[in-house]
Amino acid sequence: ATTLGAAAAGSGRYFGTAVSLSKLGDSTYSTILDREFNMITAENEMKWDTIEPSRGSFNFAPADSIVSHASAHGQRMRGHTLVWHSQLPSWVSSITDADTLRSVMNNHITTAMTHYKGKIYAWDVVNEAFADGSTQLRSSVFENVLGNGFVEEAFRTARNADPSATLCYNDYNIENWFDAKTQGVYSMVKDFKSRGVPIDCVGFQSHFGTSGPPASFQTTLSNFAALGVDVQITELDIAEASTTAYTDTVRACLNVARCTGITVWGIRDSDSWRTGENPLLFDNSGNKKPAYGAVLTALGGR
Numbered sequence: 237a238t239t240l241g242a243a244a245a246g247s248g249r250y251f252g253t254a255v256s257l258s259k260l261g262d263s264t265y266s267t268i269l270d271r272e273f274n275m276i277t278a279e280n281e282m283k284w285d286t287i288e289p290s291r292g293s294f295n296f297a298p299a300d301s302i303v304s305h306a307s308a309h310g311q312r313m314r315g316h317t318l319v320w321h322s323q324l325p326s327w328v329s330s331i332t333d334a335d336t337l338r339s340v341m342n343n344h345i346t347t348a349m350t351h352y353k354g355k356i357y358a359w360d361v362v363n364e365a366f367a368d369g370s371t372q373l374r375s376s377v378f379e380n381v382l383g384n385g386f387v388e389e390a391f392r393t394a395r396n397a398d399p400s401a402t403l404c405y406n407d408y409n410i411e412n413w414f415d416a417k418t419q420g421v422y423s424m425v426k427d428f429k430s431r432g433v434p435i436d437c438v439g440f441q442s443h444f445g446t447s448g449p450p451a452s453f454q455t456t457l458s459n460f461a462a463l464g465v466d467v468q469i470t471e472l473d474i475a476e477a478s479t480t481a482y483t484d485t486v487r488a489c490l491n492v493a494r495c496t497g498i499t500v501w502g503i504r505d506s507d508s509w510r511t512g513e514n515p516l517l518f519d520n521s522g523n524k525k526p527a528y529g530a531v532l533t534a535l536g537g538r
């Protein structure tokens with residue numbers, strides 16, 4: 237295999253990227269996208285502030301354009317994201333009544349998932365709900381008004397809306413097995429599995445520094461997988477795109493049977509949210525960087 241997507245497919249996995257609608261018309265960008273990647277995450281277009289900017293008024297057009305692109309090019313989609321404290325319109329974050337917020341949250345999940353029913357392989361149902369350096373949920377309008385139960389409620393609502401979608405919990409800084417946040421998420425998933433709360437997957441964002449993944453990353457992936465969920469690397473980028481760090485990351489996934497795929501968070505360095513860190517696989521001109529070769533080789537391609 238000579239592309240990331242084809243090489244990943246050799247072991248039954250996908251290789252994806254975040255896509256920004258505003259760049260689809262850039263032929264350098266779209267050429268790489270359609271040659272290399274077989275999974276797409278909308279970088280911003282499926283977030284709450286875009287799809288429901290005011291209560292009950294839905295704007296699916298930007299995300300629809302990305303979904304159409306994916307479908308025209310044989311790419312699958314990850315849905316990102318339904319319940320998140322960030323990029324949340326103020327009409328939601330200012331709700332103080334629990335019944336109102338519960339109904340707003342469930343309507344948002346149901347409307348978005350129904351709109352895309354059958355077109356989204358996996359949804360990040362809840363994103364970044366845990367506090368940094370802690371085993372507990374972070375403060376957010378959802379936590380403050382609804383309590384810890386909002387996460388479970390979101391997943392139950394999501395399962396009803398599209399029973400065939402893979403339902404994921406997605407977060408950052410949960411890659412090191414020895415971090416409190418990792419343990420908090422692990423306990424939640426274990427509890428959900430034991431009580432039959434519908435969860436199918438955990439997404440590890442994997443925004444790494446120059447040294448790459450923690451030494452325990454593969455252990456973390458396999459411990460979560462042992463709970464009976466898929467694990468996915470959902471937003472990978474690595475400062476200065478160290479070849480060793482990228483290789484270690486890919487190997488950790490390939491060594492875990494239930495690690496179903498890897499998504500990098502953008503195509504060229506100039507597409508990255510990490511300005512000045514050169515964390516991606518293609519340079520600003522769209523040339524393959526050494527990290528590209530490292531990833532392709534690690535995936536079994538050449």
Ligand code: G3I
Nearest residue numbers: 254279280316317322323363364408441443471501508509
């Ligand atoms: O679209 C507006 C534009 O109209 C306006 O002129 C401009 C001025 O600031 O802002 C534009 O919006 C920006 C948006 O990206 C689209 O480009 C926002 O300011 C900017 O904050 C937003 O950043 C995104 C960030 O999430 C927001 O939290 C990044 O592109 C996106 O890569 C990043 O992705 C997140 C994941 O969703 C969750 N995990 C962490 C990851 C990195 O932060």
